[in-house]
Amino acid sequence: MLHLPQHTASSHLERLVAGQVLASHFSSWPSGRQTMLIQSVRRVQPGKRTLSIFAKPADSPEIPGEWTTWFNIDHPGGEGDIERLDAILFYYGDRVCARPLRLEARTTNWTPAGRTGQVVRGSPREGFWCLNREQRPGQNCSNYTVRFLCPPGSLRRDTERIWSPWSPWSKCSAACGHTGVQTRTRTCLAETVSLCNEAAEEGRHCMDQACSACDMTCSMGQVNADCDACMCQDFVLRGAVSLPGGAPASGATVYLLTKTPKPLTRTDSSGRFRVPGLCPDGKSILKITKAKFAPIRLTMPKTRLKAVTINAEFKRAETPYIVMNPETKARRAGQSVSLCCKATGKPSPDKYFWYHNGTLLDPSRYKHESKLVLRNLKQDQAGEYFCKAQSDAGAVKSKVAQLTVIGPDETPCNPTPESYLIRLPHDCFQNATNSFYYDVGHCPVKTCAGQQDNGIRCRDAVENCCGISKTEEREIQCSGYTLPTKVATECSCQRCTETRSIVRGRVSAADNGEPMRFGHVYMGSNRVSMTGYKGTFTLHVPQDTERLVLTFVDRLQKFVNTTKVLPFNKKGSAVFHEIKMLRRKEPIILDAMETNIIPLGEVDGEDPMGELEIPSKSFYRQNGEPYTGKVKASVTFLDPRNISTATAAQSDLNFINDEGDTFPLRTYGMFSVDFTDEATSESLNAGKVKVHLDSTQVKMPEHVPTMKLWSLNPDTGLWEEEDDFKFESQRRKRREDRTFLVGNMEIRERRLFNLDVPESRRCFIKVRAYRSERFLPSEQIQGVVVSAINLEPRAGFSSNPRAWGRFDSVITGPNGACVPAFCDDQSPDAYSAYVLASLAGEELEAVESSPKFNPNAIGVPQPYLNKLKYRRTDHEDPRVKKTAFQISMAKPRPNSAEESNGPIYAFENLRACEQAPPSAAHFRFYQIEGDRYDYNTVPFNEDDPMSWTEDYLAWWPKPMEFRACYIKVKIVGPLEVNVRSRNMGGTHRQTVGKLYGIRDVKSTRDRDQPNVSAACLEFKCSGMLYDQDRVDRTLVKIIPQGSCHRASVNSMLHEYLVNHLPLAVNNDTSEYTMLAPLDPLGHNYGIYTVTDQDPRTAKEIALGRCFDGTSDGSSRVMKSNVGVALTFNCIERQVGRQSAFQYLQSTPTRPPTVSTIRGRLPSRRQQRSSRAVQRQRRGVASLRFPGAAQQPLKN
Secondary structure (H helix, E strand, O other), X not given: OOEOOOOXXXXXXXXXXHHHOEEOOHHHOOHHHHHHHHHXXXXXXXXXXXXXXXXXXXXXXXXXXXXXXXXEOOOOOOOEEEEEHHHHHHHHHHHOOOOOOEXXXXXXXXXXXXXXXXXXXXXXXXXXXXXXXXXXOOOOXXXXXXXXXXXXXXXXXXXXXXXXXXXXXXXXXXXXXXXEEEEEXXXXXXXXXXXOOOOOEEEEEXXXXXXXXXXXXXXXXXXXXXXXXXXXXXXXXXXXXXXXXXXXXXXXXXXXXXXXXXXXXXXXXXXXXXXXXXXXEOOOEEEEEOOOEEOEEEEOOEOOOOEEEEEEEOEEOEEEEEEEOOOOEXXXXXXXXXXXXXXXXXXXXXXXXXXEOOEEOOHHHHOOOOEEEEOOOOHHHOEEEEEEEEEOOEEEEOOOEEEEEEOOOOOOOOOOOEOOEEEOOOOOOEOOOOEOEEEOOEOOOOXXXXXXXXXXXXXXXXXXXXXXXXXXXXXXXXOOOEEEEEEEEEXXXXXXXXXXXXXXXXXXXXXXXXXXXXXXXXXOOEEEEEOOOOOEEEEEOOOOOOOEEEEEEOOOOOEOOEEEEEOOOOOOEEEEEEEXXXXXXXXXXXXXXXXXXEEEOOOOOOOOOEEEEEOOOOEEOXXXXXXXXXXXXXXXXXXXXXXXXXXXXXXXXXXXXXOOOEEEEEEEEEEXXXXXXXXXXXXXXXXXXXXEEEHHHOOOHHHHHHXXXXXXXXXXXXXXXXXXXXXXXXXXXXXXOOXXXXXXXXXXXXXXXXXXXXXXXXXXXXXXXXXXXXXXXXXEOOOOEEEEEEEXXXXXXXXXXXXXXXXXXXXXXXXXXXXXXXXXXXXXXXOEEXXXXXXXXEEOEEOOOOOOOOHHHHOOOOOHHHHHOOXXXXXXXXOOOOOEEEEEOEOXXXXXXXXXXXXXXXXXXXXXXXXXXXXXXXXXXXXXXXOEEEEEOOOOOOOOHHHOOOOOOOOOOOOXXXXXXXXXXXXXXXXXXXXXXXXXXXXXXXXXXXXXXXXXXXXXXXXXXXXXXXXXXXXXXXXXXXXXXXXXXXXXXXXXXXXXXXXXXXXXXXXXXXXXXXXXXXXXOOOEXXXXXXXXXXXXXXXXXXXXXXXXXXXXXXXXXXXXXOOOOOOOXXXXXXXXXXXXXXXXXXXXXXXXXXXXXXXXXXXXXXXXXXXXXXXXXXXXXXXXXXXXXXXXXXXXXXXXXXXXXXX
8 A cells, every 4th residue: 555755846836727627427427437437446456556657747848748638537435536547538538648658646626646645546557546445534535636648749639729829927926035826828719618628727836036135124133044033032932821721731832933834842741831032023923733722823022021921722623614605596697696605613714615516616716715706607607516614623515505507598497387286175086187186286496597686695685486477277076066276387486485494392301201491592602592391492593504503401400411403494494303311410429639430331231331531630620720629520421222312312423524524423422521529519620531442342343443532512513533542552450351442531611522433334315204195296294304313233133223323313305305324335234224203293104014015105116125124113013103114224236226216325326315206216204194184275385385375365374474273162972073164255355255275173082071072173364465455354164064053152252253343143053154353362262373483383382272272281182171162062963864065065156266275184074964954055154244234245
């Protein structure tokens, strides 16, 4: 294995135009190219040939020949970055010779291959390759680009006809004695832009003539021999440097910043240093560095004293963290756009790089820093953009933003709507489609190029989305009646519907579900919410948030402070999370003057995972003063061998590697430490703490050499490396027969640590959630939290996990979810995954695996399904819940057709997973179909607030303000009864007599009373319509679908309706009609009203209050005698009698305009008696206005 030596400085600067690097995306290549590259990859044999011939400085005069352009045909995903000569010849045979003389390789950051420190190989005859498995643990190959030196005359001269001659070299940009840059340019003469894909500008290093004499002057002292600093022989600078928490910073290096930093001295064991000879001129700058801490910069004080003492304190170095990501945008050709990126860290990032489709953009051409401005856009500038921020502490990459560029006359949206099926009533079967579904169409919401002002902003002043612009009224023929509906006929670019993302949840103990009452919720250092008595919380997510990191703090100190990274729906709506917290371990008393051993393990009957060893005299106070008294120590260990603790894992177990990419960790345990003074409860720090990990507990041998100790950054939710583990060199007294891995750490400002290994074997699991077991694409549910727990099997028992290693959660979107999980291509049972899904705190069911095992229902074809060993949780015991499944994480084989279409996707194929059609293999969850049916006139998907459209008949008239209204109906009778609310316009001139929608629900049996049930029925609230012009009092009919008679009406509700005219007349005792109240009445009226920015949340809260019969409580158990608005007495209908609904089907009437039907039909409907038929024949609802005769209101 060869580590390349450092190259000498090149005589030419790297080519300056990004177009010279021909970036290609492997996954999108035609099959011929893909096959060619795969064959080249297979020929790479590590160790067979070393990289013996690498280019000397470019254009070296020693070797005659000419250099090719740069090639970049592969990217470092998968096995690594492989730039084979035969593959390059296959694609670009006219640009390279068959037998090159030399090879030059550089990264896309312009770093020569020899300076990267990576293990690379190559030769001019075979090409260049860098294999990920040969790099240091946790590091992958960089993205390399190569060029070849060919014999004179062996390259084609087509480029001479395309490009003008090079201009003369420019003047050297450097001052005397310094290295600078010279550039030269040329012009593309071709009319076809695609031919101009080589460099239009070149650069090279240059050095101006030597300086004749030193021209530096000093305000005090004399110039030194290097002519770069002022020296004062009689001055002495003393300093003291400390760590966070007050401990001395020993071994720190002190530099004087000149043209090149000059090391002056190092701090001693007390953190002190002494430097003679500097000048206190107020100009000289010192830099103090220490590993894992942000550098300190100090300006020399200006004084005439002969000696000065300065004090400084290190701050922990923090990897850059993106706080502003570039946004997806759309433009027309010729317009301008700006993409912005911002990162924080310690030290602050000082360099920003921008990438287009994976290729670095030339900084000198675009003059970018954290903001990239592209003017006079061309269509070939469309694609993916991201930035990389870099500092001395590391680098980080932003999220990818998609830039769409369309032609001046091109339509920004596809005008043809996509298919969207709605479910029709049970008596509306469509012979044409042989189903109960009707296609009303919809426009997929995506960013489009709409009207923009001339300002160039990071965030567009107006966000434009594709949406419905035209609808067409149609009538659906049902059994004995017609059902009007509106069908989307055209899409166009319009202003996006304003939405807001909300996160709700419940915080409780992982062991017994005890709620964390009145705890604080922090985002960074800001308190953003507080839990209630039941541990619930609500949070509005700030608009620019990409990664939501919350820390939950228990004021009562029962639970360990917990940091979670919570997924949320960026398109708006609410997502519910169950937050599990570990109970804080009872403190023990330690003697600070003695060595203390604390075991790390929580599984009875098994050895601890490891131990904490705290040497004597290791504790010190916050000011750095040593502490010698008694210590109250609470160490809480999360043991991965206990599967039930997986949901209590902190953060999302990710870290940022040296290249700025996010990588996952596999945990072997987390521990939280809390040391306090026994007397005053002052928090104490500890230095020189050792962590001993029992190597026999690491069941995967390949994990032992890569094990590291990590600490959690609570602001970013990312883990940062503390130390490597090393095998213990001497035998331990307590366990003579065991080998331990030892890591060192200091316990200061961070108190949560992790025993982890980076794991690169990653895949994605495709999961979709549905409203029912029909598994129709149009009935997919968004906003479902899908979680995957990675399990490590016991040896020989693939279905019996030994421990969990990772916990991930993803939110379903319109095309399901891709959940990350570890996988293995060599051993299918190396990892398994336990997958579950929940919506609003309710668990969804997985498809059964026993006694029926139906691949079509599961969603995965054979034989791949057998390889994955799909098992629902009740596979062996039917008494177990049915809400999860377990699979073996067998990585798909690239040459296997049956494994290339899901449900497991290789990590590099994330886009294929996200864009997979519903017909592709996937795993499924579904809701248990309840006795509820929702029917909306205007299409609206409650999972997607952006689907809201402006219409007078919209059930929800205002986006971001969803008001849910429920009425409680009591049924006295032997049977459960379906109750319907029919909601029509009542007083508004645009909607009077027109249908808003229908709601059906089945009454719930009372637990204690045998002949009593009750229903909480939704109706449309009264209020302003979408134009906010005037109020509409919704005309609501409550109709029990059985042989029912109205027994009573809540007296307070009746009095309210009488006093708020107009009043609906009720001539028919088998139903109840009212003009819905404008005021948010409470449980005393039997009316329950809740307003929220998420429709599902508003309905859920209102429904819970209705079940409970209170205005501020919540229950899932129906309380039939509390907070009732209406009471009906119902009897069983005699067999053979026609119900009112059957009569309505046979009587031709003009139904109101209806467009969208969503929800579920009851499993069975109770038929109504002949009294309802008579009521329909003789009764009409009417309104009473003061001083006017009664006018019938059309039904």
